[in-house]
Amino acid sequence: MHALDIKLLRDFRRLWAQALAIALVLACGVLVVLTAFGMYGALETTRAAYYERQRFADVFAEANRAPNSLLPALAAIDGVLGVDARVSGLATLDVPGGVPLAVGQVLSLPADDGELNRLVLRAGRMPEPGATDQIVVNAPFAEANGLRPGDRLTANLDGRQRVLTVTGTALSPEFIYTIGPGALMPDNRRFGILWMPTAAAAAAFDMEGAFNKLALRLAAGADTPAVIAAVDRLLDPYGGLGAHGRDLQVSNSFIDAELQQLQSTAWVLPPVFFLVAAFLVNMVIGRIVELERAEIGLLKALGYRDRAVLGHYLLLAGLIALTGIAIGWIVGSWLAAQTAALYATFFDFPFLIHTVSPAVYGLSALLGLAAAGFGAAHSAWRAARLAPAIAMAPPAPPRFSRGLADRMLTRLALPQTALMVLRGLLRWPVRAGLSSLGLAASVAVVVAAGYLDDALEQLMDVSFRAASRQDATVILSHETGIAALGGVARLPGVLHAEPQQDHAVILRHGPREKRVGLQGLPASADLTRTVDAQGNPVSLPRAGLVLPERLARQLDVAPGDTVEVAFLTGTRRRIDVPVADTVTQYFGLTAFIDLAALDRLLGQSPRMTSAQVALDPAATSAFEHALADVPGVAGAAMMTDIRRVFRETLQHNVAIMTTIYVTVAMLIAVGVAYNAARIQLSERARELASLRILGFTRAEVSLVLLGETVLLALVAQPLGWAMGAGLAVAMTAGFESDLYAIPLVLEPAAFARASLVVLATSLGAALIVRRRIDRMDLVAVMKTRE
Amino acid sequence: MAGTIFRAVGLSRVYQTGGGAVHALDGIDLEIEAGALTVLLGPSGSGKSTLLNILGGLDRPSAGQVWFRQTDLTGLRDRDLTRYRRDHIGFVFQFYNLVASLTARENVQLVTDVAPDPMAPADALGLVGLGHRLDHFPAELSGGEQQRVAIARALAKRPDVLLCDEPTGALDSATGGQVLQVLDDVNRDLGTATVIITHNAAIREMAHRVIRFHDGRIAGVEANATRKRPDEIAW
Incomplete structure (x- = not known):
């Protein structure tokens, strides 16, 4: 080994504490790059592969009840490669050994598993095409409830109790992130997906010859907005709820949100760490060069070239960087594995999320070396350029000048030690x-x-x-008269029940529009209230909309402005409604209106689509058991x-x-x-x-x-x-x-x-x-x- | 003696400082013979270190010319000066300038790593009587031993010239005597041209030639008909 290299290693060993302090900061940058970039790539690649293999659709739409005769016209839209029409509905489930009340989303399963959004069978087999009591359930739901092929569960399908046999478990690209109605995060015990043969699903939800859920796959380069507009035109007479691309598909949008967060982490945090590390390297190498002037002069006197001196100090920075990179890689790999494990609990993929690619390891190392090199460059260059004769002489003492700040210091009559500190900082x-x-x-x-x-x-x-x-939200299968509230109120354990109307609407203000939910709440509502930022209740005015501030901003409206409310449900009316107030909402994006005002707007007798209830904590279980048997109830969120x-x-x-x-x-x-x-x-x-x-x-x-x-x-x-x-x-x-x-x-x-x-x-x-x-x-x- | 190894004509070096221009060397002419032991004598600030730096290729003159054999040093680019130092010059400094993190052997190796035809580091240390202290760090050596390591380091490349800047300046007379003995031996046995800067007039007695400096100029040159051995010199 060359003597200069021996010096390098010994210097590094002598500096270990300072080097480690820097390396740890650098390691933070490396591990964030590794975890954030790495997991971004891993998640995106895994999702893309999954979507490709299972032919995940590009455009989605829902309608009230559209005839199958519409399908040729849908398939003929320019750019559409494939159309998949399904029947979908909610069902309350009674799973032996599971929670008292679970909710299932029933989806029809074409005989050949359909063209799009194909399932990945995890266990068992597909139902027989003609069978009316066979289902495949999503694997996480089966696992959470201990369901295996051959097991049975009871479902309340549109008011009819049916015993269904699980023939298999599966995963679907539509449900990588599976979140039930009213839920804030996935709960696989309480929400599952049930695939049943088309004929059986159609019969259960009174949908023979019709569909209410549509998926389309587009050719590469197809004009997605044009397709969406065409689909909307075709579905409009049949209660179309507005077609949308992958961006609004629930499961996909949650993964998008995660990817976006990873990306912003990857772009925001590492530069901070790398800059701090570069500054520290600069400070330390700068000091070492100052201290080693004589040795640098000696090296040059001995005939070492500028290049060798430059390389010597850059290598010292390089050793610090390598330490940081090694720590960053070790901790980062561990953290990436932890993140992948965390994803596995939220996201349901049929195969393992890829690990961090070698390219990302390379990138993180490159960035770490660049940061250290950047920090050391100035001092190393200064060392290389030191004239040998000057390097041999001691540096002149630093010049302290009597500037304005110093004169002020002197006046303060500080002790000499304090003056040393302050002058040092000013110097x-x-x-x-x-x-x-x-x-x-x-x-x-x-x-x-x-x-x-x-x-x-x-x-x-x-x-x-x-x-x-509220302790629970009861979702009704169909909009119904307010009298149904009595039935809910009489369920065991219910202390208090309030009616609610939920509609899918498009709010328009000038060129801006937004598809949101509209909630009609009773004036006296106590269980779901609109509130301000501090949590103080804001009572709903007798007329007009109340919007969350975020929504008001997106629509660019203020109280007093008027927006057009286009109802996607029922009679699909378009009504101009003034905005009365703004409130604070942290989950979702919902417009609120007084329930009676809503009925007046729609010119109807009092109606409801769901009920909010307060429960006796001791009777929660009885309530759940009872609810599973009530006709007209599609599901409930506890x-x-x-x-x-x-x-x-x-x-x-x-x-x-x-x-x-x-x-x-x-x-x-x-x-x-x-x-x-x-x-x-x-x-x-x-x-x-x-x-x-x-x-x-x-x-x-x-x-x-x-x-x-x-x-x-x-x-x-x-x-x-x-x-x-x-x-x-x-x-x-x-x-x-x-x-x-x-x-x-x-x-x-x-x-x-x-x-x-x-x-x-x-x-x-x-x-x-x-x-x-x-x-x-x-x-x-x-x-x-x- | 084999002719002239250094020749300088009208050599000047001016430093700009806050207080104005300082003439460290003020137009000197001189010749140094190959194989000779030359002592540059003078008080601090008389210009002898500046001359040594220029002869060694560490610094450049402001005016005038200096030749090493047939090579005009003033015309060399930085990289050629580096090459020149690497191939021809051995330096010995007042404060030894050993690298604290390297052992005696490794300090010598610092030179043998880059020199074209070096001796083995252990041999060089043997020459200065430190064959038994090869693996000691500078902090474990006495001042005289450190200076002898520095001399070994300078000798290891088999230089044409040994340039010594106050080699005994930081030493007591006994250890200083040992160091001078080593330098004298090298000059006599290997025939290496040796230039020693000192302000200690006693040392002049061991030189072939003595050049006296005063205020950046040469105040006189004298040749010793008979040289004393270092152990005969009274400090």
Whole structure:
């Protein structure tokens, strides 16, 4: 091994603590790239392969009841390659050994498994085409309820109790993410997909010769909006609910949301880590070059070329980078595996999600090396360019000037040690500024973690305590007169029941339009209420629409404006309705209206499509059992249960996120504070030793060292708070979608916590360096020629 | 003696500092003979280190010319100067300039890694009497030993010229004497041209020629008819 390489390795070993502090920050960048980019690629590739193999449709539509005679016309639309018409309906299920009440979505299964959205059979066999009591269920539902081929369950199909035999279990590209009506996240015990032969499904839902669910596959390059318009025209007379592309397909849109989140993570976080790491490398290599001027001069005097000197210091940075990359790869691979396992619980794929591709490993390593190289380049170049004769002479003492700031300092009549600290900061303002910026980034990350915690707490408080207070939602098979409420109210365990009307509508305002749900709520509603951002109830006015702020923004309307409401249900009327008020809604996107006002608008006697109920907690099970046998009930969402699971899952995830955020913030703080203190110690060793010889105590001398670190950390706080608030605003905007939104909550406590974490971490890092003052050999330091 | 190894004409070096221009060398002419032991004598700031740096290819003159054998050093590009140092010059510094993280042997290897026809590091250390301290780090060696490692490092490449900047400046007289002995031995046994900078007038007695510096100029040149051995010199 060459002597220069031996020096490199020994230098690296000597610097291990500083190198490790930097490598850990770099590792964060590498592992985020690995996890976010890697999982993005993995998820997208897996989904694309699945869609291709099972011929996932491109356009979807639903109608009330469209005749099969429409199919040739649908198939003839320009760009359409294949059409798949199905019958779909909801059913309440009684699964032996399962929860008292589950809900199933029944889908017809063509004899040849249809052309599109083909199933992947996981166990058993397909039903016999002519059979009326055989079904295939989605595998996660079967697994959650312990169902195996040959097992039976009871279904309430449009008011008729039927015993069905499970012949097999399957997965479908339509249901990678399976979420039941009213649910906030998948619950495989309570919601399942039931495929039954077309004839049987049609008979069960009174759909012979007709369909209510349509899927189309388009040729590559087909004009999707044109196809959607054509489908809408054809289905309109039959209660078409508006065709849409993959973007609005429920399962697909949840995966899109996950992909979008991975992508923004991959683009936003790594640059922060890589920049901080580059700055730290710059600081450390810069100091080493300063310290090794004589050795650099020697190397050049001995005949080493500029290239060799440049390479020497770049290699040192490279070793730091390699350490970071190795740590990043190890932790990142583990994290990617954990993420893949997490996906496996939410997303149902028939095959394993691909692991991170080697290209992403290569990319992350390249970025890590580039960051370190970028950080070291300036100093390494300076080393290579040092004239050998100058390199052999000691550097001139840094020039301290008596600027305005310094004159102000002098007036403050500070102790000399404080002057040393302050002049040091003024002498290297860029380094001090960047160190503070690094610590501020660390504060911002902890603020963001606290924000997430507070925001989700408020979200659950507003949504569950103030807005949605029902214990269960009973979904009726058909719109019906308000008298049906009595039947619901008489069910066992029901303390209180409220009627509700749900309609699919398109709201239009000028050129803007949005397809949403419209909810008619009784004026006296107590179980589902509209609320403001603080969770205070906002009563519905006697006329006019109440829109969530997000929806009002998208439509560009304010109270007083008028929107056109196009009903996609019933008589499909179009009515101009004024907007009366705006409210806060965190889940979904729904327009609200007073129930009586809605009936007046539609010119009908009081009607309802669902009921909200409050239950006696002791009688919940009796209620569920009874509900399964009630005709006219399509399903129910047990909201108390849903909310509990949601809260637990969210709190678990937030706890993990907070741990990760705080760990990352501490790594950044340690990286910055430790290296800053080490460099100060190295620059000030002679000064500090001189102070000791002059009779200063260790504590007094330490104050110079700790003072600078703490001062940098203090200066970083306001900046960090501002950056953290900015991060919270950005995250609030980034999370907002039609599926959900989170509130912007900035609690003073979150800022105080962030400051405490970063100040304590910085002080801790500086205290580690302080121990070196205790061990300082005064005589040796004074003899060292710098 | 085999002719001239260095020749300088009208050599000047001006440094710009905050306080104005400083003439470190002010138009000197000189010749240094191959194989000779030459002492450059003068107080601090008289220009002798500047001359040494220019002869060694570490610095360039502001005016004038300097030749190594037939090569005009003032005309060389940076990379050629590097090559020149690598192939021909051995340096010995006042503060040894050993790399603290490398052992004695590895410090010598630093040179043998890049020199065209080096000796084995252990042989070079043997020449200076440190054959038994090969694997010690600089911090484990005395000042005199460190300086001898530095000399071994300079010798290992079999240089044409040994340039020594105050080689005994940081040493007491006993260890300084040992170091001078090594330099004298090398000059006598290997015939390596040796240039020693010192402000210690006693050392002049071991030289073939002594060049005195004052304020950037040559104040006088004298030749010793008989050279003393280092152990005969009184400090």
